[in-house]
Each structure stands twice: as C-alpha cells, then as structure tokens.
Amino acid sequence: MSQQHLSPLRVPLVSEARTLGQLTEEICAPMERPPTWKWWAAFAIAVSILGTGAGIVAYQVGTGIGVWGLNKTIGWAFDITNFVFWVGIGHAGTLISAILFLFRQKWRTSINRAAEAMTLFAVMCAALFPVIHMGRPWLAFWVLPYPNTRGSLWVNFRSPLLWDVFAISTYFTVSAVFWYVGLIPDLATVRDRVKSGVRKAVFKVLSLGWTGSNRTWSRYETVYMLLAGLATPLVLSVHTIVSMDFATSVIPGWHTTIFPPYFVAGAVFSGFAMVLTLMIITRVVLGYEHLITLRHLENMTKVIIVTGGIVSLAYATEFFIAWYSGNPYERFTFMNRAFGPYAWAYWIMVTCNVVSPHLFWFKKIRTSPAAIFVLSLVINVGMWFERFVIIVTSLHRDFLPSSWSMYTPTAVEVGTFIGTFGLFFTLFLLFVRVLPIISIGEVKSVLGFARPEHEQAPAHHPPARPAPVAEEAPVSLGTPPLAIATRKDVPV
Amino acid sequence: MSTPVLIGYFESEAQVLDATRAVRDSGHVLQDVYTPYAVHGLDEAMGLKPSRLTWVCFGAGALGCTLALSLQLYTSVVSWPLNVGGKPFNSFPAFIPVSFELTVLFAALITVGSFLVRAKLFPGNRKQALPRVTDDRFAIALSPRQTPEALEEAEQLLRRHGAVALDLKEVSS
Numbered sequence: 003m004s005q006q007h008l009s010p011l012r013v014p015l016v017s018e019a020r021t022l023g024q025l026t027e028e029i030c031a032p033m034e035r036p037p038t039w040k041w042w043a044a045f046a047i048a049v050s051i052l053g054t055g056a057g058i059v060a061y062q063v064g065t066g067i068g069v070w071g072l073n074k075t076i077g078w079a080f081d082i083t084n085f086v087f088w089v090g091i092g093h094a095g096t097l098i099s100a101i102l103f104l105f106r107q108k109w110r111t112s113i114n115r116a117a118e119a120m121t122l123f124a125v126m127c128a129a130l131f132p133v134i135h136m137g138r139p140w141l142a143f144w145v146l147p148y149p150n151t152r153g154s155l156w157v158n159f160r161s162p163l164l165w166d167v168f169a170i171s172t173y174f175t176v177s178a179v180f181w182y183v184g185l186i187p188d189l190a191t192v193r194d195r196v197k198s199g200v201r202k203a204v205f206k207v208l209s210l211g212w213t214g215s216n217r218t219w220s221r222y223e224t225v226y227m228l229l230a231g232l233a234t235p236l237v238l239s240v241h242t243i244v245s246m247d248f249a250t251s252v253i254p255g256w257h258t259t260i261f262p263p264y265f266v267a268g269a270v271f272s273g274f275a276m277v278l279t280l281m282i283i284t285r286v287v288l289g290y291e292h293l294i295t296l297r298h299l300e301n302m303t304k305v306i307i308v309t310g311g312i313v314s315l316a317y318a319t320e321f322f323i324a325w326y327s328g329n330p331y332e333r334f335t336f337m338n339r340a341f342g343p344y345a346w347a348y349w350i351m352v353t354c355n356v357v358s359p360h361l362f363w364f365k366k367i368r369t370s371p372a373a374i375f376v377l378s379l380v381i382n383v384g385m386w387f388e389r390f391v392i393i394v395t396s397l398h399r400d401f402l403p404s405s406w407s408m409y410t411p412t413a414v415e416v417g418t419f420i421g422t423f424g425l426f427f428t429l430f431l432l433f434v435r436v437l438p439i440i441s442i443g444e445v446k447s448v449l450g451f452a453r454p455e456h457e458q459a460p461a462h463h464p465p466a467r468p469a470p471v472a473e474e475a476p477v478s479l480g481t482p483p484l485a486i487a488t489r490k491d492v493p494v
Numbered sequence: 495m496s497t498p499v500l501i502g503y504f505e506s507e508a509q510v511l512d513a514t515r516a517v518r519d520s521g522h523v524l525q526d527v528y529t530p531y532a533v534h535g536l537d538e539a540m541g542l543k544p545s546r547l548t549w550v551c552f553g554a555g556a557l558g559c560t561l562a563l564s565l566q567l568y569t570s571v572v573s574w575p576l577n578v579g580g581k582p583f584n585s586f587p588a589f590i591p592v593s594f595e596l597t598v599l600f601a602a603l604i605t606v607g608s609f610l611v612r613a614k615l616f617p618g619n620r621k622q623a624l625p626r627v628t629d630d631r632f633a634i635a636l637s638p639r640q641t642p643e644a645l646e647e648a649e650q651l652l653r654r655h656g657a658v659a660l661d662l663k664e665v666s667s
Contacts, residue, residue, distance in 0.1 A: 022530060159592060168596065191629060194626075194628045211615055212623070214529055214627045215526045216529055216537070223532050224547050224609075229605070232602050235594075236598045
C-alpha cells in the first residue's frame with residue numbers, strides 16, 4: 003500500500019494481518035449465519051422490556067399524564083431528564099462519524115457504523131418523551147408550521163421548545179442520511195455475496211446499483227465529507243438548543259450562559275460511555291477483538307477523560323458564579339443542590355462524573371475491557387443523574403418558599419424509561435443481525451495502514467471460496483506467488 | 495454499434511494505481527476503475543476533476559436559510575403577529591436556531607439527492623458490479639485505440655502491471 007503510511011511510530015489499525023477478502027468474510031459472517039442462543043436470549047429480554055414499556059405508554063396515554071409524579075411546582079422531571087439523557091447519548095455517534103472524520107482520525111473506521119446506529123436509536127428513544135409528554139400524542143403534528151383552519155395560527159418561533167422540534171428532527175434526518183450513504187458500498191458488497199432469495203432482492207434495492215466505479219467513489223467521498231462538515235455544527239447546535247430549553251428561562255440554576263458548551267461536553271461524555279458499553283459487548287460476542295482493538299477502547303477513554311474534565315469544570319464554574327453573582331436565589335439553589343433533600347442525587351452525580359473518569363489515567367484500567375465496561379456504566383448513571391439534578395433541584399425550591407415541593411417518580415415514569423432501553427436494545431440487536439456493523443469499505447482502506455507490503459497478508463485469496471473471476475475471465479494468469487505473512491511478522 | 499472494452503483485474507491498490515497511470519499515458523481510452531474501497535490517489539491517477547457537488551451544497555444551504563427566514567418572518571410579522579412577552583414581532587435573534595437547522599437540512603438532503611442523480615444510483619437499478627470488485631479485486635476498464643494491434647498492446651500493458659485476469663466485453667454505445 004502507499005508508502006506514506008510507513009513510519010515506525012505508527013501502529014497498525016487492524017491488529018492482525020488480513021486480506022481484503024478475509025475482511026469481507028469476517029464482517030459479513032454474523033449476518034449470514036443463524037443467530038446464536040445468546041442473541042435470541044438478549045433479543046427476547048429486549049423485546050419483552052419494549053413490550054412492557056409500550057403497555058405502560060398506552061396506559062398513560064389512555065389515562066393522562068396525571069399518572070406521573072409531577073405537581074404544580076415541579077412540572078418537568080423524569081420525562082425531560084430522559085429526553086436529554088437519550089439525546090446526549092446520540093451525540094457520540096455523530097462525533098465519531100463526523101468530527102473524527104474531519105480530523106482524519108482513521109481509528110474511527112471500525113466503530114463509526116455502530117456508533118451512528120446508536121445515534122439513530124438513541125434519538126428515537128429521546129423523541130418519544132416529548133411526544134408522550136404532550137399528553138395527546140395524536141396531535142403531535144401541531145408543532146409543525148403548516149397552514150391550518152385556525153387562522154392560520156402559527157407556531158411560536160421564539161420558543162426554544164420549537165427550536166427543539168427543528169433541531170431534533172433535522173438531527174435525526176441528517177444522521178439517518180449520513181448513515182445510509184455510508185452503508186451504500188457495503189450494501190453492494192453484501193448484495194454480491196448473496197446468491198439469490200429475498201435478501202438478494204432487498205440488498206439489490208438498497209444498494210441502488212452501486213458498482214464500485216471510481217467516478218462514483220470520487221463524488222461519494224466529496225458528499226461524505228460535505229455531510230461530515232454539516233453534521234459537525236449540527237450536533238453542536240442540537241445540544242445547544244436542548245440546553246436553551248433551560249437557559250432561556252429565568253429559573254435559578256437554569257438561567258446561565260454556560261449551558262450550551264456544558265451540555266455539549268456532557269453529551270459527548272455520556273455518549274462515549276454508551277459507545278464503549280456497546281462496543282465492548284459487541285467485540286466479545288462477535289469476536290471482533292482485532293478490529294475493535296484495545297487501542298480503540300483506549301482512545302475513547304481518553305475522550306472521556308477530556309470531556310469529563312470539561313463537565314467537572316462546568317460544575318465548579320456554576321458553583322463559583324452562583325456565589326460570585328451575589329444573587330441570593332442562585333446561591334440558595336446551589337447550596338440546596340449539594341446539601342438539600344436531593345443531595346444524594348448530587349453526590350452520585352459528582353462521584354460518577356467527576357471522580358470516576360480519572361481512573362482512566364491509569365494505563366492498566368484503560369486497557370482492561372472489564373474495567374472500562376464497569377466505568378462506562380457508572381458514567382451513564384452519573385450523566386442521567388446530572389440531568390435529574392439540574393431539572394428537579396432547580397424547580398423544587400425556587401423563589402417562593404410557600405410553593406416548595408418534592409418530587410418522586412411513579413412506577414409509570416420509571417417503567418417508561420426502562421421501556422426505552424427495550425426499544426434501544428431491540429433496534430441495536432436487529433441492526434447487528436441484518437447489516438454489516440463495521441464499515442467494510444472504510445476498514446479495507448486502512449488495512450495496509452502502518453504495515454509494510456511484505457508484512458501484509460498475501461493478496462491471494464484463501465481457497466475457502468471459489469473465485470468467480472477465474473470462471474468468467476477468458477484469460478487467467480494464475481495466482482501470484484505467495485508472500486507468506488505469519489502472526490510473528492506483525493509488529494506489536 | 496458496440497465497442498470492445500477490455501477489463502483487467504488486479505489484486506492490490508499499488509498495482510491498480512500504476513496501471514491506471516500507464517493506461518492514461520498509453521493513449522487507450524480509460525473508461526473507469528472499479529475498487530472495493532475509495533483508493534487514495536486514484537482520482538489524480540485517472541485525472542478526475544474535483545466534484546462540483548460542493549457548490550450544490552452551498553446553494554442548497556443558502557436556499558434552506560432563505561426559506562427558513564422567510565417562513566419565520568412571514569408567520570411572525572406578516573400573517574399573524576402575536577405579542578409574546580413584549581418581544582418585537584421581528585425578533586431576529588430568536589429566528590437563528592431554526593434558520594440554522596433548516597440550512598443544514600436542505601444542504602444535506604439536496605446534496606445527497608444530487609449525488610444519487612449524478613451517479614445514477616437509484617432503487618431498481620439493473621447495473622451489476624464486476625465479479626469481486628465489491629469484495630477484494632480492483633478492475634480497470636479501457637477501450638483500446640482504433641488500431642488492429644491495439645488490443646494486444648493493451649493486454650500486454652495490463653499484464654505488465656500485474657493483472658491477474660483479463661476479460662473482453664462488447665459494450666453497446
């Protein structure tokens with residue numbers, strides 16, 4: 003492969019020598035064999051949680067959102083916490099697929115597909131909450147500015163909640179398009195592997211007649227870069243707008259200019275934790291340890307250290323500004339967060355988000371998948387509590403002590419939240435079954451990365467599969483001499 | 495009328511890059527190169543010009559932004575002005591987020607749409623990929639010059655650069 007990648011300082015991105023053909027085989031294999039009992043077990047659990055969640059949602063839509071634990075003082079709580087939590091998780095997918103692409107971080111190639119899928123599923127889960135919160139979800143289309151018989155009575159474009167409608171729907175659409183465009187070459191690869199049947203027909207339609215022509219590849223690369231360039235400011239705008247739901251209000255603890263960057267950093271922080279959770283399971287279950295390597299995990303933990311640091315700084319800044327502002331309501335809100343009736347939630351948040359990421363400074367922890375897995379769950383818990391703390395503690399004791407109140411979630415709210423995990427994992431498990439979860443085309447392009455020609459696996463195809471070219475081509479010049487590569491040849 | 499197209503199959507990126515350059519220098523007509531992944535440097539080797547889709551993207555974004563601002567101004571100032579918290583009807587800063595989102599949405603969708611149209615990619619497309627080029631082979635398709643010995647010459651050229659298989663196809667033009 004091209005010489006520019008050769009440097010003793012670079013480490014191969016794919017940790018074992020592979021041919022192009024072996025790579026196709028490996029990535030397509032899980033979709034082509036019948037699912038294992040483990041997959042069925044996981045799927046059964048996910049679907050039953052999803053079913054239960056759907057039942058609970060049906061119940062609250064039928065009964066009304068009075069079944070939640072909200073009261074006159076606390077009008078926003080669990081539902082919005084979950085919305086912000088899920089949107090935040092989605093952001094890591096876009097960060098990996100778009101921002102790391104623009105920064106030419108080639109290690110992203112083996113995780114971007116799955117991370118983007120995670121984005122889509124997380125945004126679907128997130129979007130459910132505002133719709134349920136409407137109470138009458140069949141009127142959800144009222145949030146769109148369409149000519150109507152009420153005047154036309156238009157939506158209020160000055161409201162951050164309306165900005166959210168546009169932000170979330172644009173984010174979902176663009177992420178889905180980005181994901182699909184990235185899939186087209188791989189869909190063609192799968193199409194050409196399948197001999198006949200329904201799968202062939204489906205992949206034929208989905209791959210849109212992709213032939214691998216370089217004239218198309220050239221335009222494709224341009225489009226991919228443009229989409230990455232568009233998705234990057236988009237992802238920053240989405241959580242900025244989500245934070246404005248709070249920041250444009252006058253509630254102490256919400257009304258701060260720090261919110262947009264603070265929310266974006268928190269979103270990336272929690273999203274990377276979720277990507278790690280999913281990737282660690284996936285690489286073990288599908289045997290992709292040489293594609294999703296320890297280096298990938300390590301790099302992601304480093305992103306977590308950085309974003310965790312930004313989040314910690316934001317917590318400290320909020321506290322400092324509350325004191326420095328001299329505003330008694332601000333001061334009270336923050337003292338109440340740390341030492342009031344919800345102090346337990348605050349300290350869970352601090353332990354999980356401020357303290358735990360610093361364990362990743364230790365190389366031993368950074369390179370132990372089990373430790374990373376546990377910490378990634380801890381961070382997700384912490385980030386959920388962050389949103390809970392921001393929302394509930396700011397509302398429950400605001401300006402007027404006579405209207406102070408407490409909030410406890412009801413079983414319906416908890417059940418809905420758990421139900422979205424059912425939706426998320428059901429979709430993710432289906433994705434793992436029906437689509438190549440690693441971008442075949444992109445990993446092929448980095449296969450020779452930092453690997454001199456003689457150390458690469460031979461270009462010769464292993465005889466596991468008949469070579470169709472030999473049958474159709476009138477002139478065959480035979481196979482080239484083998485350049486033997488063994489595991490030992492590969493620099494560690 | 496049909497023209498003969500000679501297809502040479504290669505097994506590595508380096509070979510196909512060299513062969514592509516050689517074909518362009520030889521005077522045969524380089525039709526296309528087929529690869530399983532985007533090969534760095536192949537655009538230059540083929541002499542492809544940068545895509546104009548970037549301009550489409552810019553135009554689409556500008557269109558989205560204009561439409562979004564017009565919609566917000568029309569609904570909030572002209573059609574039904576509403577006093578919301580004493581803010582001016584034309585509260586421009588509040589219109590920025592939606593304008594930004596629609597700029598991105600239009601730019602993304604129209605760019606991808608134009609790409610699919612330009613590259614002739616659509617559901618129900620009958621085009622078939624050459625064997626194994628979506629897996630592990632690279633292929634160069636060329637039309638030999640219009641001389642009697644050109645075909646032989648082109649075959650030699652491809653073999654010299656490491657072609658592992660050759661195929662001659664008649665393509666109706």
